[in-house]
Amino acid sequence: MLLFEQRPLGAIVLDIEGTTTDIAFVKNTLFPYAEERLEAYMAKVAPTAEGQAILAQVRQEVGHPDLSQTGCIAQLLAWAQADQKVTPLKAVQGMIWEEGYRTQAYYSHIYVDAAAHIQTWHRQGVPLYIYSSGSIAAQKLLFAHTSVGDLTPCLRGYFDTTTGAKVEAASYETIAADLGLDPGELLFLSDSPGELAAARQAGWQVCAVQRPGTPNFSPDLRVVGDFGKLPLEVV
Numbered sequence: 460m461l462l463f464e465q466r467p468l469g470a471i472v473l474d475i476e477g478t479t480t481d482i483a484f485v486k487n488t489l490f491p492y493a494e495e496r497l498e499a500y501m502a503k504v505a506p507t508a509e510g511q512a513i514l515a516q517v518r519q520e521v522g523h524p525d526l527s528q529t530g531c532i533a534q535l536l537a538w539a540q541a542d543q544k545v546t547p548l549k550a551v552q553g554m555i556w557e558e559g560y561r562t563q564a565y566y567s568h569i570y571v572d573a574a575a576h577i578q579t580w581h582r583q584g585v586p587l588y589i590y591s592s593g594s595i596a597a598q599k600l601l602f603a604h605t606s607v608g609d610l611t612p613c614l615r616g617y618f619d620t621t622t623g624a625k626v627e628a629a630s631y632e633t634i635a636a637d638l639g640l641d642p643g644e645l646l647f648l649s650d651s652p653g654e655l656a657a658a659r660q661a662g663w664q665v666c667a668v669q670r671p672g673t674p675n676f677s678p679d680l681r682v683v684g685d686f687g688k689l690p691l692e693v694v
């Protein structure tokens with residue numbers, strides 16, 4: 460059994476961006492990769508059922524049932540350039556990223572200590588979950604194609620914003636109920652003060668992760684620079 464500050468843990472829940480993974484990977488690799496290929500990719504898949512479904516979602520989102528294919532693609536591009544999290548855009552980005560991972564255009568970044576501890580905790584039998592604002596499909600792709608290999612066998616499950624916003628305590632209550640665990644048995648690791656406050660409000664144990672470039676945290680939070688510094692003890 461794993462103890463965090465002398466209290467038994469039922470599971471560990473991890474944020475991705477800024478916690479397991481450099482924010483720059485998503486910002487400087489994934490998003491530009493999808494944006495550069497969006498028009499050509501949509502033109503290619505437009506005749507397929509998948510492509511038609513995306514176009515229909517765009518028309519519904521903007522409230523223009525007659526919007527042309529070109530108009531829909533221009534709209535998707537405009538959302539991408541404005542970094543908007545719109546459902547049809549997220550779907551296309553996921554499809555393009557899948558192609559990028561498959562063709563090994565990139566591997567996802569993972570901090571060395573994060574990868575090592577995910578593997579160790581898995582071997583120790585600690586259930587591990589992800590809670591990220593990226594879609595569950597994108598989370599699975601990211602962990603399946605890291606620079607140190609496929610980490611998905613170490614992960615028990617994934618949560619995204621369909622569970623609720625990451626800064627709302629209710630989301631953490633939902634996750635605890637979903638996992639059938641007492642909130643006090645859950646440890647959440649994140650680089651976001653708002654997320655950590657919400658998890659703590661829901662009764663979770665929390666620890667802030669300070670990676671290079673992360674702003675400083677308030678002094679009332681426990682902060683570690685890497686997963687190896689967590690006050691964990693195996694008993």
Ligand SMILES: [Mg+2]
Pocket residue numbers: 474475476477478649650651
């Ligand atoms: Mg984060």
